[in-house]
Amino acid sequence: MIASIVILVLVTVQRLGELVLARRNTTRLLANGGLETGAGHYPLIVGLHAAWLIGLFVLAWDQPVNWIWMGVFVLLQLARIWVIASLGGRWTTRIITVPGETLVRRGPYRFLSHPNYVVVALEIGVLPLAFDLVAYAVVFSILNAAVLTIRIRGESRALAGTGTPEV
Structure with a gap:
């Protein structure tokens, strides 16, 4: 129980x-001429993630921890750090493009267009599994997939509109 809460x-x-x-x-990118797109779906993302986390507190606070799934989650956190470090000052939870900037092609972006969303999708399912909440993992994975479909379309359109070569 203590481990779950921690x-x-x-x-x-x-x-x-x-x-x-x-x-x-975000503040810095906008001050440097960045343009935000897809702001309309942003509350959906925030709401989904808040509901996911609140639900975990309600359902998992007193559950034993499956340390194998927890180990997978820790590995995903390392991947999350890699993604954030690769984007540096460009990393944000919003879709912001800065005209004239090139697309990032280092770190995990050498291999995937949207590695952050792969990590997030896996986290949404894996953390509940660490508390043996299989149905919760499935439901939130489906909801997340629906939101990510909207998000990735919007981000891909925004990035395609940058008109800049890839680095």
Whole structure:
């Protein structure tokens, strides 16, 4: 039970820290001429992630931890750090393009167009599995896939409109 609470608190603190970083990067990108697109679906993403985390607190706070799934989740956190580090000051939770900037092609972006979304999709399913919440993992994975479909379409359109060569 204590382990479950500690894990959920750490994930919450991590996500809140990421929101602070994202806000700082967003502010800087917009100040440098960045253009936000897809803002209409952003509340869906925030709502989904908040509901996912709140639901985990409600259902998993007193559950034993499956340390194998927890190990997978930790590996996903390393992948998340790689994604954020690869984008540097461009990483944000919003879709912002800066005219004249080239697309990032380092780190995991050498292999995938949207590695952040792969990590997020896996996290949405894996963390509930660490608490043996299989149905919860399936339901939120389906909901996340629906939201990501909208998000990736919007981001792909925004990035295609940059008209800049890839780096």
